[in-house]
Amino acid sequence: HDLARIWKNYYHGSFQANDVELNKLGIHREGNVFIPKSSYGIILEKKLQPLFESIYKEKKELATYELVWEIGKRLEREKKKEESIIYWAWKNKTYVFVPGITDGAFGFQLWFFWQNKHKDFNINVLKDEQKLSELLWKKIRTGALILGGGISKHHTIWWNQFKDGLDYAVYITTALEYDGSLSGAKPKEAISWEQINKKARTANVICDATIALPLMVASLKERKVI
Amino acid sequence: HDLARIWKNYYHGSFQANDVELNKLGIHREGNVFIPKSSYGIILEKKLQPLFESIYKEKKELATYELVWEIGKRLEREKKKEESIIYWAWKNKTYVFVPGITDGAFGFQLWFFWQNKHKDFNINVLKDEQKLSELLWKKIRTGALILGGGISKHHTIWWNQFKDGLDYAVYITTALEYDGSLSGAKPKEAISWEQINKKARTANVICDATIALPLMVASLKERKVI
Amino acid sequence: HDLARIWKNYYHGSFQANDVELNKLGIHREGNVFIPKSSYGIILEKKLQPLFESIYKEKKELATYELVWEIGKRLEREKKKEESIIYWAWKNKTYVFVPGITDGAFGFQLWFFWQNKHKDFNINVLKDEQKLSELLWKKIRTGALILGGGISKHHTIWWNQFKDGLDYAVYITTALEYDGSLSGAKPKEAISWEQINKKARTANVICDATIALPLMVASLKERKVI
Amino acid sequence: HDLARIWKNYYHGSFQANDVELNKLGIHREGNVFIPKSSYGIILEKKLQPLFESIYKEKKELATYELVWEIGKRLEREKKKEESIIYWAWKNKTYVFVPGITDGAFGFQLWFFWQNKHKDFNINVLKDEQKLSELLWKKIRTGALILGGGISKHHTIWWNQFKDGLDYAVYITTALEYDGSLSGAKPKEAISWEQINKKARTANVICDATIALPLMVASLKERKVI
Known part of the structure; x- marks a missing residue:
């Protein structure tokens, strides 16, 4: 989505929309966001295939963080590059690890490129882990701001057990603890795994991230912290 | 966990446990499940490293579904092999795709093996996608029983858009729709993506899967369906 | 509803129904239950007004538990009387206290009767409290099975602080703790109020009561407890 | 609480507190709010009993809205009167209806007063309904801002069916629709009951009210609406 939106627009829709009708109109629904097909799969294919070709000419094997930078x-x-997180990740040399790189439209384009006469193009997911291990074993102070749950939450806290745990952790989620899922697990659970340090400062914010995060950023701005 | 539990036991604990104390005792907490360290990381390392070595001798590159079978x-x-889903997957030649293979204790063992003089051991995640594309483009009838959300939910419905969508879909989840997440998205959203066929029979069960699934299985047994 | 359903039927509908259309058809929606107007307000008026008249002739002042029995x-x-909880409450002389008696269709009928030349008909809600205080100060063993939250949950646990707290408490609810509401409060909170005894056996079941309660009853039947 | 807090303080505590310990210390817990006994039951008794006596001397029968004003x-x-909603309700002659008046500490004090030689003190809950019917049958434009669910939500929307439904409705709640409860019901359900007008402007905000309401008020202030 980060990429699709620098090339095309998404729209504000409704949860209650008739999805059979939307489909006829060529519109995908994501919650209350409407995404015309032309703003998603089609534009991604048109833009990503030549981009992969260009990367392929330079490197045959990449970790996901290297792919993101490339x-x-x-x-x-791109005119709207400054709205892209991927662009800023490269600009600032911020590592972005994608443990589930093959999922979704991006992964599909990646596979599409690979099977089309580029079978020696290799995404080496273990090389990502290598980089993570190097970063974490330096025992630097670490903090995590985690929006939602799933694999990105787990992968983040997982590696921190190999230093002495996260020193700061803020979870913002709507998932709840009672079902025993990792997505709803509170910071204290991670202490039993040494993924969060027992002296760490932590907060568990049960709120839609689109409400909580802007509030937090506004507060930091008001206090001139950022 | 599927593997760790055929070698060691897990225990019934409590959400409210003091995680600092648990950590001192060498116990990990997952919701209200207690896992002694000796039943997890330690046993996994002891068992998986020789197992990977044995696989490595036969093949240097595998998709995740091939790794699961191997x-x-x-x-x-193994004495308790019949309690393992992985064992039955191999026995019945059921494909198990793991889009986030590098995450967690298993992924860690995989990386640990790879960096220890086996850097030519390659997990080819794009080969999984190749197999998925072959399976789905056959336009067979497909159905999905999806527990929870996250990457496994998305990857499952994603590929079904390349046939004419899932013909059956049952979601069992505690995640809710209002935050716009994929985890809480109802089956109807997937219709706008052609991931579920507009004529498909679907159900969205908002309930802890550990309550709902046994009920469903019991009902099927009572009706002699399984 | 307990009354309306012994006289008329309700129907299984859908959450997604178009409520403007339903309204045109004279159908009320309660979640996924459809209630024709003729099965609700109309029948309640027809049946309750003469019933109140008959009670009024005998008593001019009643507590809500007395009204329920009358x-x-x-x-x-009534042919379907055995499906009515109110009927069995009278039959077994079980106290049913209704702290919010004026709410809803029943309360409306009560008001309608009262304002129509029966202004000396008095529902004495403090007399209910009197009975509760007598019952609770006997220090009998008490247990509560609480479905959902709201005023009925609070009123139940409230009075138990005047004995030494509930001895047993099972909450079945979908409400969650994080917002600080009483509806989502766990049994342990009530211990700080002495509403539940600190030695009480308690359980907090986070599940739709229409799933959890039948399971519990089935289990008790299987064990021949009921 | 509105009353107790003009006389005494409440404190910011924690959900995870040990409630047995709190109880020993004479502290009640409400979510993450700590309330010393001296700030609640004790002060309420000391203040409310003479206050009821003073009201009793003037009137022997009151509706709940009259009681609130008195x-x-x-x-x-009172020094901190301006922090009390009850005070402002009287000052501005705003009707406050309390359909569950006998519940909780206030109801307990009311009962305590009544049983102590004031059995002719009558809270006439049907008189509240009379006032509601007069107000609503005037067919004025009505709007509702509803925080949470329960009896106050239902009573509010219920009476609006006797005009042509609410013209505006904003629900702020953490309760969810799937269990079929009224607390989680969306505005559209009320349209099938004519409790909300089909042309009404409505919003359903799924968020902790302590987050959403200040945001809404801040926004109105910024736009100089209030």
Whole structure:
């Protein structure tokens, strides 16, 4: 989505929309966001295939964090590049690890490229882990701001057990603890795994991230912290 | 966990437990399940490293579904093998795709093996996608029983858009729709993506899967369906 | 509803129904239950007004538990009386206290009767409290099975602080703790109020009561407890 | 609580507190709010009994909205009166209807007063309904801002069916629709009951009211609406 939106627009829709009708109109629904097909699969294919080709010419094997940077670098000429997280990740040399890289439209484009006469193009997911292990075993102070749950939450806290745990952790989620899921698990659970340090400062915010995060950012701005 | 539990036991604990104390005792907490360290990381390392070595001798590159089968095959001599889903997946040649293979204790063991003089051992996640594309483009009838959300939910419905959508879908989840997440999205949303066929029979069960699934299985047994 | 359903039927509908259309058809929606107007307000008026008249002739002032019994007694000739909780409450002399008696269709009928030349008909809600205080100060063993939250949950646990707290408490609810509401409060909170005894056996079941309660009853039947 | 807090303080505590310990210390817990006994039952008894006596001397029968005003009037000399909603209700002659008046600490004090030689003191809950019917049958434009669910939500929307439904409705709640409860019911359900007008402007905000309401008020202030 980060990429699709620098090329095309998404729209504000409704949860109650008739999805059979939307489909006829060529519109995908994500919650209350409407995404025309032309703003998603079609534009991604048109833009990503040549971009992968260009990367492929330079490197045959990449970790996902390297792939993210290579894409970010190639957004330099895009008019709306400054709205892209991927672009800024490259610009600031921020590591972005994607443990589930093959999922979704991006993963599909990746596979589409690979099976089309580029079978020696290799996404080496273990190389990501190698980089994570190097970063974490340096025992630097670490903090995590985690929106939602799933694999990105788990992968983040997982690696921190190999230093002495996260020093700061803020979870913002609507998932709840009672079903025993990792998505709803509170910071204290991670202490039993040494994924969060027992002296860490933590907060568990049960709220839609689209409400909580802007509030937090506004507060930091007001206090001139950012 | 599927593997750890054929070798060691987990225990019934409590959500309210003091996680600092648990950590001192060498116990991990997952919701209200207590897992002694000796039943998890330690046993996994002891068992998985030789197992990977044995696989490595035969193949240097595997998709995740192939890796799952190779492990299942090597559980043949385990006393509690029949409690393992991985074992049955191999036995019945059921495909198990793991889009986030590097996450968690299993992924860690995989990385640990790879970085320890086996850097030519390659988990080819795009080969999984290749197999998925072959399976789905056959336009067979498909159904999905999805427990929870996250990447496994999305990856399952994603690929079904390339046939004419799932013909049956049952979601069992505690995640809710209002935050716009995929985890809480109802089956109707997937219709706008053609991931579920507009004529499909679907159900969205908002309930802890550990309550709902046994009920469903009991009902099927009573009706002699399974 | 307990009364309306012994006289008329309700139907299984859908959450997604178009409520403007339903309204045109004279159908009320309660979640996924459809209630024709003729099965609700109209039948309640037709049946309750003469019933109140009959009670009024005998008593001019009643507590809500007395009102419930008087109604139960007058259901004796109804064909479907055995499906009514109110009927069984009278039959077994079980106290039913209704702290919010004026709410809803029943309360409306009560007001309608009162304003129509029966202004000396008095529902004495403090007399209910008197009875509760007598019952609770006997220090009998008490247990509560609480479905959902709201005023009925609070009123139940409230009075138990005047003995030494509930000895048993099972909450079945979908409400959650994080917002600080009483509806989502766990049994342990009530211990700080002495509403539940600190030695009490308690359980907090986070599940739709229409799933959890039948399971519990089935289990008790299987064990021949009921 | 509105009353207790003008006389005494409440404190910010924690959900995870040990409630047995709190009880020993004489502290009640409400979510993450700590309330010393001296700030609740004890002060309420000391203040409310003479206050009821003073009201009793003037009137022997009151609707709940009249009782609220009589109390508000008697807060005139309290130093922190301006923090009390009850005080402002009286000052501005705003009707406050309390369909569950006998519940909780206030109801307990009311009963305590009544049984102690004031059995002719009558809270006439049907008189409240009379006032509601007069107000609603005037067919004025009505709007409702509803925090949470329960009896106050239902009573509010219920009476609006006797005009042509609410013209505006904003629900702020953490309760969810799927269990079929009224607390989680969306505005559209009320349209099938004519409790909300089909042309009404409505919003359903799924968020902790302590987050959403301040945001809404801040926004109105910024736009100089209030």
